[in-house]
Amino acid sequence: MLKIFQNWFERYFSDEEALLLFLVLIAGLTVVLLLGSILAPLFASIILAYLMMGLVQWLKRFSVPHLLSVWGIYLVFIGILGLFILLLLPMVWQQMTRFLVDLPDMLTKLQHMLMVIPQRYPNLINPEQIDFIMNTAMVEIGNSGQWLVTLSLASIGQSITLFFYLILVPILVFFFLKDNQLLLSWFSQLLPSKRRLLSNVWLEMDQQIANYARGKVLEIFIVGITTYIVFLWLNLNYAELLAFLVGLSVLVPYVGAVLITIPVALVGLFQFGWSTEYATVIIAYFIIQGLDGNVLVPMLFSEAVNLHPVAIIAAILLFGGIWGIWGVFFAIPLATLIKAVMNIWPNKQDVHHGNLP
Numbered sequence: 001m002l003k004i005f006q007n008w009f010e011r012y013f014s015d016e017e018a019l020l021l022f023l024v025l026i027a028g029l030t031v032v033l034l035l036g037s038i039l040a041p042l043f044a045s046i047i048l049a050y051l052m053m054g055l056v057q058w059l060k061r062f063s064v065p066h067l068l069s070v071w072g073i074y075l076v077f078i079g080i081l082g083l084f085i086l087l088l089l090p091m092v093w094q095q096m097t098r099f100l101v102d103l104p105d106m107l108t109k110l111q112h113m114l115m116v117i118p119q120r121y122p123n124l125i126n127p128e129q130i131d132f133i134m135n136t137a138m139v140e141i142g143n144s145g146q147w148l149v150t151l152s153l154a155s156i157g158q159s160i161t162l163f164f165y166l167i168l169v170p171i172l173v174f175f176f177l178k179d180n181q182l183l184l185s186w187f188s189q190l191l192p193s194k195r196r197l198l199s200n201v202w203l204e205m206d207q208q209i210a211n212y213a214r215g216k217v218l219e220i221f222i223v224g225i226t227t228y229i230v231f232l233w234l235n236l237n238y239a240e241l242l243a244f245l246v247g248l249s250v251l252v253p254y255v256g257a258v259l260i261t262i263p264v265a266l267v268g269l270f271q272f273g274w275s276t277e278y279a280t281v282i283i284a285y286f287i288i289q290g291l292d293g294n295v296l297v298p299m300l301f302s303e304a305v306n307l308h309p310v311a312i313i314a315a316i317l318l319f320g321g322i323w324g325i326w327g328v329f330f331a332i333p334l335a336t337l338i339k340a341v342m343n344i345w346p347n348k349q350d351v352h353h354g355n356l357p
Helices: 002-014 016-034 042-060 066-114 118-120 127-157 159-178 181-190 197-235 239-249 254-274 278-301 310-331 331-344 349-353
Strands: none
Touching: 042 066, 042 159, 042 197, 066 159, 066 239, 066 254, 127 197, 159 181, 197 278, 197 331, 239 254, 254 278, 310 331
16 A cells, blocks of 8 residues: 555656645645635735736736836726725615515515416425425525624624725735736745746646636626616616626526526516516526627637536535635636646656656
């Protein structure tokens, strides 16, 4: 048994650069897991600055000075952040509260509609089963309302921390944008001078992760705003809330589009019933999803993510469970990073066969 482990270790860790790459990945994962909650503002600032650095570099191509480019992108970021906090979040929160208040009436209406099924198909389902399903749904709604109240009360106690984060994160973002080369140079000095493998992994992943992250942010805005305009034009209730959820659903490929279809379909059904207006809402929603998947995504992402759907869903479950919304957002780039590391990782057997340069 010891011999097997020794052979495996020599095969994959005989190269000192492979060992360095492994230690860097383990160190980074350890820091995030152990200090993630403490350093959350720092990590969030690094991610936001990383997303905006491409825009700064784009302005510099037109001979715009570095500091002026940083200030221009930074002021746009502050403006968007202000609109999100002062306008969008209160609107979405208000509609979510109203939706939870109206939900019992919606379920009562749904129960009346479902009672037709036992009359037409008595062998398929009986009224007692429908009552059980609806009572269970009522209990879950009550729990959701209680959670909403608890969250509101808890947010009062955390308002000072939130206010501190809202001040600290924009300041950190500015300095990360302004002094990114200085900070990267300082960080590189902490690494050994011989780091070819680590540099290859970074060069391979930097552009791909940047394209994916910035494209995904733009996709959220385009899909969310388009959905809001369409739902508002169709006079659909909770247009802001549903558009916000549809925009966020693009974070989770495949699963997000399926899950968000349920509230859109139910709200339209309760508002319009089985009518032409309801069919119009559903058709418009599926047209948005189709245009997103077949037109917008190929335009935004310069390189297709060559991952199997099972690998994508597994990455979302894993990284989302570890890091929450940030884990979901970066699940696909992180999975691509793992795949790139596995492909680049030196293999003693491959070296012997001359497969590595």
